[in-house]
Amino acid sequence: MLENGIHRIVTNYCPLSPESLADFRQYVEVLNCQKGEQLVKEGQHSDKLLFIVKGCVKAYYVKDGKTITDWFAFENDFICAITSFFLFVPSPHYIELIEDSTLLVITRDDMMTLCNKHHDFERLGRISTTKTMLQLQQRVVSLQFESAQQRYLNLIAVHPSIELRVPLGDIASFLGITQETLSRIRAAKVRI
16 A cells, blocks of 8 residues: 555646655655544644545534534545644644545654655655645635535546535535525525
């Protein structure tokens, strides 16, 4: 699974030199996890960067006992507790597996070691960070300017199988609507 994951990173992000790949193999770890497992909890320090080889992950906050989902990651995505990873502070949110998953895991320190040693690995970090920033920016724009129906249709366009993989309550939370509103939107889509 390690080689499969590395191949996906090189294919989907950027090529890495043989030297970078050899060093990467020394630092990266393969993690097989079960659905429902929490990889990061609120208040926990997290210095791990995760690459999803297989599976689905969500990031969420808990406010007044209510779960507020703000990020999904699927195959070929990177995910981390951003605030904790970059600012060295406790994470304000959780990261949890929605499906049984296989992940590649590397620590922040090991990532920095590779970035300092290999220019192409530094480029990989920049490209993956840029991709994540663009996804999060699109989410902000969507929440500010699009109707609930348009947010739903855009999500389905980007992730056509999301309704088969992610609980509808998590999808509704991500879209910033109630599950009842999501049900009405989905019903209207079926009638069209």
